[in-house]
Amino acid sequence: MTEQPVPAPGMFTLVLHTHLPWLAHHGRWPVGEEWLYQSWAAAYLPLLRVLQTLAAEDRSHLVTLGMTPVVTAQLDDPYCLTGMHHWLANWELRGREAATRRSGADTGYTEPEALRAFGIREQAEARLALEDFEVSWRHGASPLLRGLIDTETIELLGGPLSHPFQPLLNPRLREFALREGLADAHARFAHTPRGIWAPECAYAPGMENGYAAAGVTHFMVDGPSLHGDTSLGRPVSGTDVIAFGRDLRVSYRVWSPKSGYPGHAAYRDFHTYDHVTGLKPARVTGRNVPSQDKAPYDPERADQAIDAHVADFVEVVRRRLVSESERIGRPAHVVAAFDTELFGHWWYEGPVWLERVLRALPEAGVPVGTLSDAIDGGFIGAPVDLPPSSWGSGKDWQVWSGDRVADLVALNTEVVDTALATVDKALAQAAVGSAWSPRDAVADQILRETLLTVSSDWPFMVSKDTAAEYARYRAHLHAHATREIADALAAGRREHAERLADGWNRADGLFGALDARRFPR
Structure with missing residues (x-):
């Protein structure tokens, strides 16, 4: 008889944050739709496959999954679904090309025999993804996610439309974005999230009041926001809204700015390409090994590393639960939180690691639950006043408000002021002499473009110098659209404003239910 492990005190929660900016119709390569399709194929498809597999085994309350409205909009969008289908078919063709390669010269990778073996595996993986997509994703991600929500396999976290950096946002636009984001989730999943992943884990004092008014009961912050004491959720500033903090000691074991499992020598190298096919056929090999000297990827070697890192993580979580419970004198709660895209897109082996760790934790006596489970289980401590914070560099707002951006x-402030003044005037004129006003597509599009302008992604990409030129282009493009429509309306050229709004809507027609009439007056 197998000896049962001694149960660990408290509870562990895994939180995943799924987000990309709106990329459809705004370029393909090197930044644009390719980013969406790579993440979709490498992270979203396998993650849902893992969760469905575990759900079929009657496992529930596994993951707290944040899905931002801008991501779900793309995963449901007919244009994006068609583009993804084409991308997967092209992936299979690239695998076939690698499988029949006779030479590795001038490709950036010089192991032709290893490349052919890799291509055979890659072609098979692409074919599996195609079959999965054609059978299960015909109507987008929402039906799949709703099934996981209904079976309580996951808890869904929502968020505001377009993922704005909320502390710097006009309060009325902040309220509107959050309420519309929650409504968008309800429309897609027949479920309104109780919790949210605040964009960038950003917080400013007083935001908890807006959360409470919108029906939000809990949200995520980074560990330093709670002064490193993340052992329990904390009510914020006299409200019933709970802040849960990311445990950096546990989270950084998987991935941190300096180290983590994905950097292991056996795992697939993210940066080494076969330049002909665009595939990644090498393993990390070593931190300072140049790409041309990387060793071929070895699935068996990687599989052994996954098992080792599953065992390591389970032990880290177990030790942390024991030590934190002893420190606070009651069962503790440990939260590990990551970007979903880490698992598959950045770390190829991540989805397999996730499936194994979600099996291994309960087998090792570690209770696993969601953030809502933590509230229901009483893992709540004393009230706290949070400082202005984020999960960005320095744990403050500098990435989104510093000198580099x-x-x-200034652009965001100007555009928001223009948009709000224009929308207020349009709604006031429409309401004159009537208790009811029709929907205004022009005002809707002004707000839609404004929200795209203030997406937190653009200053993040500039501050981090990752496709900064693309980010500035996108911010100024949406700002231009906002101004152009607003100027035409302000000049009394209503028909021209309608034509402009219709034209911009063809490119940026996400959030079709957005209704300016619900904007706070």
């Missing part, structure tokens, strides 16, 4: 901060 001062121009974008």
Whole structure:
């Protein structure tokens, strides 16, 4: 008889944050739709496959999954679904090309025999993804996610439309974005999230009041926001809204700015390409090994590393639960939180690691539950006043408000002021002499473009110098659209404003239910 492990005190929660900016119709390569399709194929498809597999085994309350409205909009969008289908078919063709390669010269990778073996595996993986997509994803992600929500396999976290950096946002636009984001989730999943992943884990004092008014009961912050004491959720500033903090000691074991499992020598290298096919056929090999000297990827070697890292993580979580419970004198709660895209897109082996760790934790006596389970289980401590914070560099707002992005901060302020003044005037005129006003597509599009302008992604990409030129282009493009429509309306050229709004809507027609009439007056 197998000896049962001694149960660990408290509870562990895994939180995943799924987000990309709106990329459809805004370029393909090197930044644009390719980013969406790569993440979809490498992270979203396998993650849902893992969750469905575990759900079929009657496992529930496994993951707290944040899905931002801008991601679900793309995963449900007919244009994006068609583009993804084409991308998967092209992936299979690239695998076939690698499988029949006779030479590795001038490709950036010089192991032709290893490349052919890799291509055979890659072609088979692409074919599996195609079959999965054609059978299960015909109507987008929402039906799949709703099934996981209904069976309580996951808890869904929502968020505001377009993922704005909320502390710097006009309060009325902040309220509107959050309420519309929650409504968008309800429309897609027949479920309104109780919790949210605040964009960038950003917080400013007083935001908890807006959360409470919108029906939000809990949200995520980074560990330093709670001064490193993340052992329990905390009510914020006299409200019933709970802040849960990411345990950095546990989360950074998997991935941190300096280290983590994905950097292991056996795992697939993210940066080494076969330049002909665009595939990644090498393993990490070593931190300072140049790409041309990387060893071929070895699935068996990687599989052994996955098992080792599953065992390591389970032990880290177990030790943390024991030590934190002893420190606070009651069962503790440990939260590990990551970007979903880490698992598959950045770390190829991540989805397999996730499936194994979600099996291994309960087998090792570690209770696993969601953030809502933590509230229901009483893992709540004393009230706290949170400082202004985020999960960005320095754990403050500098990534989104620093000198490098001062121009974008000024742009956002100007565009929001223009948009709000124009929308207020349009709604006031429509309501004159009537208790009811028709929907205004022009005002809707002004707000839609404004929200795209203030997406937190653009200053993040500029501050981190990752496709900064693309980010500035996107911010200014949406700002231009907002101004152009607003100027035409302000000049009394209503028909021209309608034509402009219709034209911009063809490119940025996400959030079709957005209704300016619900904007706070």
